[in-house]
Amino acid sequence: MTTYSENPAIEKAMQSVAAVVPKAEADPTRPVYHFRPPANWMNDPNGTIYHNGVYQLFYQHNPYGDDWGHMHWGHARSTDLVNWEHLSIALWPSLELGEDHCFSGCAWVNGDGEPTLVYTMVGQDRENPEQRFRPFEQWAAVGSADWMTWQKHPQNPILSLDTHGGPPFEGGWRDPFIFEAGGRTLLVLGGSYDDTASVALYECTDGSLVNWTYKGSLFEQPRSELDFQECPNFAKTTNPDGEEKWVLLTSPFKPVHYVVGTFDAESLQFTPETQGILDPGISQFTKEDGSPGISPNFYATNILYDERCILLGWVRGFEPGMGWNGCMALPRELSVGADGHPRQTPIAELQQLRGETYRVEDIALSETPHMLDVSGDTLEIEATFEVGVGIGLQVRRSDDGSRCVAIHYDGAELDVAGTKVAFALDDGELLKLHVFIDKSVMEVFVNDGRACVTRILDKAYADTAVDDLGVAVVGQGTARATNLHCWRLSSIY
Numbered sequence: 001m002t003t004y005s006e007n008p009a010i011e012k013a014m015q016s017v018a019a020v021v022p023k024a025e026a027d028p029t030r031p032v033y034h035f036r037p038p039a040n041w042m043n044d045p046n047g048t049i050y051h052n053g054v055y056q057l058f059y060q061h062n063p064y065g066d067d068w069g070h071m072h073w074g075h076a077r078s079t080d081l082v083n084w085e086h087l088s089i090a091l092w093p094s095l096e097l098g099e100d101h102c103f104s105g106c107a108w109v110n111g112d113g114e115p116t117l118v119y120t121m122v123g124q125d126r127e128n129p130e131q132r133f134r135p136f137e138q139w140a141a142v143g144s145a146d147w148m149t150w151q152k153h154p155q156n157p158i159l160s161l162d163t164h165g166g167p168p169f170e171g172g173w174r175d176p177f178i179f180e181a182g183g184r185t186l187l188v189l190g191g192s193y194d195d196t197a198s199v200a201l202y203e204c205t206d207g208s209l210v211n212w213t214y215k216g217s218l219f220e221q222p223r224s225e226l227d228f229q230e231c232p233n234f235a236k237t238t239n240p241d242g243e244e245k246w247v248l249l250t251s252p253f254k255p256v257h258y259v260v261g262t263f264d265a266e267s268l269q270f271t272p273e274t275q276g277i278l279d280p281g282i283s284q285f286t287k288e289d290g291s292p293g294i295s296p297n298f299y300a301t302n303i304l305y306d307e308r309c310i311l312l313g314w315v316r317g318f319e320p321g322m323g324w325n326g327c328m329a330l331p332r333e334l335s336v337g338a339d340g341h342p343r344q345t346p347i348a349e350l351q352q353l354r355g356e357t358y359r360v361e362d363i364a365l366s367e368t369p370h371m372l373d374v375s376g377d378t379l380e381i382e383a384t385f386e387v388g389v390g391i392g393l394q395v396r397r398s399d400d401g402s403r404c405v406a407i408h409y410d411g412a413e414l415d416v417a418g419t420k421v422a423f424a425l426d427d428g429e430l431l432k433l434h435v436f437i438d439k440s441v442m443e444v445f446v447n448d449g450r451a452c453v454t455r456i457l458d459k460a461y462a463d464t465a466v467d468d469l470g471v472a473v474v475g476q477g478t479a480r481a482t483n484l485h486c487w488r489l490s491s492i493y
């Protein structure tokens with residue numbers, strides 16, 4: 001790891017992280033092939049970009065604890081989206097400028113070829129503590145050619161509520177995301193005013209990435225439906241006919257919401273066609289007042305393009321106190337299916353992690369669990385089923401079967417470790433589950449990415465012990481597992 005000792009704020013933050021590494025490493029529930037910081041807290045992936053053959057990944061990072069606070073931007077890079085090299089922290093709060101947090105944002109290359117980060121600057125409101133934060137501003141930082149060291153831009157704030165030319169957004173107005181359409185450089189920001197949640201659109205015409213003009217709302221919803229749209233991403237994808245489809249993703253304090261449609265880059269009109277929930281995985285918990293709460297397990301997405309459109313997200317909801325908290329979901333290829341809804345599939349590069357393999361074909365299933373001759377908590381499983389009346393796949397199963405993490409399908413509803421999602425098969429269609437288990441994280445892709453559920457294996461759902469490692473299949477009626485293929489996956493650390 002490279003340290004950046006010329007910046008005392010970064011040096012101090014890096015030392016704080018280094019001191020916690022032994023504690024984080026000692027926790028047996030910490031994922032080993034999902035990206036995560038050396039230690040302490042991470043949330044949203046930020047500034048994800050593929051440039052000159054290198055994938056750059058920044059992320060919301062608290063170097064001072066395994067809970068949210070002191071938002072810095074952690075930094076890593078990769079040449080395959082699987083193995084990551086941790087780098088020096090990139091962005092730090094410039095306390096002397098009134099900045100207490102560097103919130104989420106994006107990376108782009110400006111007209112002079114300089115790496116540029118555009119993000120939300122947040123200052124604590126010390127005069128009115130009940131307000132918590134002063135009005136948010138959008139700031140930029142310019143990087144060295146190797147993307148390693150960053151300077152705050154002299155023109156900051158590059159966008160402020162007083163001068164941005166749009167509605168009087170209140171509360172948070174945040175998470176800039178740059179995209180290109182029809183040769184134009186555009187940016188979206190999440191904001192809300194009155195009863196409206198808005199994805200605000202801006203354009204930069206001089207390549208500077210610091211001069212932006214308000215162009216109206218790309219998308220609006222009543223706040224009663226989508227409260228506040230954090231982390232808007234607007235991604236260009238294609239459907240199986242090769243038609244261009246745009247996917248708007250937002251994180252509205254509940255599972256990530258998608259809207260698929262067409263975008264006219266001339267009139268800047270987005271015409272929605274379908275919408276829904278991208279990944280419904282949630283944990284359930286009891287709030288302090290005794291009422292039930294939910295926490296999305298996949299949240300605050302970001303996008304990058306190589307020859308594909310790659311979707312990244314934050315896996316959240318872990319127990320505090322382990323010296324680490326949060327990881328990134330496995331990178332997914334994002335496209336749109338013939339039905340106009342998104343498809344998410346794990347990237348092929350992940351196959352390099354496959355080690356010992358186990359395969360079995362065509363087993364008739366019954367209520368009595370059929371134990372597979374494979375076990376582990378870092379597994380990839382591809383399983384195809386004739387569903388009959390119902391099928392179940394159990395992982396992290398204890399020897400006596402009293403504990404397990406279960407995926408169950410009854411022909412209409414899929415239950416992934418307690419998260420239920422309606423899922424219909426066509427006549428004669430088989431159910432295909434593609435499951436990744438990484439210690440306390442599970443990601444399940446169904447029928448080539450038609451559904452996707454991320455679950456943290458939280459205690460509220462399944463109190464798994466570290467040595468619960470079994471895998472079993474069950475079924476009712478004429479259910480069969482027509483093909484089961486498992487691999488033990490290796491650690492990337």
Ligand code: FRU
Pocket residue numbers: 043044060071103104105120174175230231251300
């Ligand atoms: C989403 C989010 C963003 C914000 C960041 C702060 O998880 O709340 O809206 O920029 O996290 O850490």
